Amino acid sequence: xxxxxxxxRPRIAAWILLALAFVPSAWHAWNARGMPFLGNxxxxxxxxxxxxxxxxxxxxxxxxxxxxxxxxTKYPPLYPMLLxxxxxWNPHFPENLAALGVLAxxxxxxxxxxxxxxxxxxxxxxxDRLALCAFLAVHPLVxxxxxxxxxxxxxxxxxxxxxxxxxxxxxxxxxxGLAALAGxxxxxxxxxxxxxxxxxxxxxA
Numbered sequence: 001x002x003x004x005x006x007x008x009r010p011r012i013a014a015w016i017l018l019a020l021a022f023v024p025s026a027w028h029a030w031n032a033r034g035m036p037f038l039g040n041x042x043x044x045x046x047x048x049x050x051x052x053x054x055x056x057x058x059x060x061x062x063x064x065x066x067x068x069x070x071x072x073t074k075y076p077p078l079y080p081m082l083l084x085x086x087x088x089w090n091p092h093f094p095e096n097l098a099a100l101g102v103l104a105x106x107x108x109x110x111x112x113x114x115x116x117x118x119x120x121x122x123x124x125x126x127x128d129r130l131a132l133c134a135f136l137a138v139h140p141l142v143x144x145x146x147x148x149x150x151x152x153x154x155x156x157x158x159x160x161x162x163x164x165x166x167x168x169x170x171x172x173x174x175x176x177g178l179a180a181l182a183g184x185x186x187x188x189x190x191x192x193x194x195x196x197x198x199x200x201x202x203x204x205a
């Protein structure tokens with residue numbers, strides 16, 4: 001007797017369940033699409049936005065809100081560069097906050113997808129992986145960060161991706177290329193938040 005043909009229904013159902021887990025954060029992001037809490041996190045999000053405006057206008061990476069417009073040396077530039085793409089597309093403030101909010105929310109599913117890849121590389125069973133990813137998707141902190149112009153979510157996603165690549169490289173005798181790629185992704189994490197500097201050594205090693 002032939003075994004029953006395998007179908008993709010369980011996988012499709014898993015993706016649907018994971019998508020539903022993002023409904024709360026999407027609803028929260030929709031209600032906060034005008035960024036009413038901009039500047040609440042010690043002005044970090046405001047400084048990211050000012051840096052993005054500076055980059056979008058071709059003024060290099062500067063703090064336009066301070067006298068003399070000094071160069072920004074505290075916050076790495078990668079996340080403001082992403083925000084600058086939206087600013088160039090719509091340079092009218094505060095009307096562009098809704099588009100910037102969409103970019104901020106997209107960091108949540110991308111981060112969860114990177115976490116799923118890491119769980120897979122670590123050998124986590126599919127059902128457990130789905131549960132962990134769903135937990136991340138509905139976590140209040142993830143929902144909160146996805147409605148603010150902060151670098152924590154993209155940084156976390158890049159960290160997950162770097163470690164996943166390093167894990168895969170460690171299991172292959174010819175994994176030097178993957179190790180180099182892990183180092184490159186770790187470099188992007190460092191350009192997002194300076195705490196990522198530890199990955200520049202640990203991931204390739």
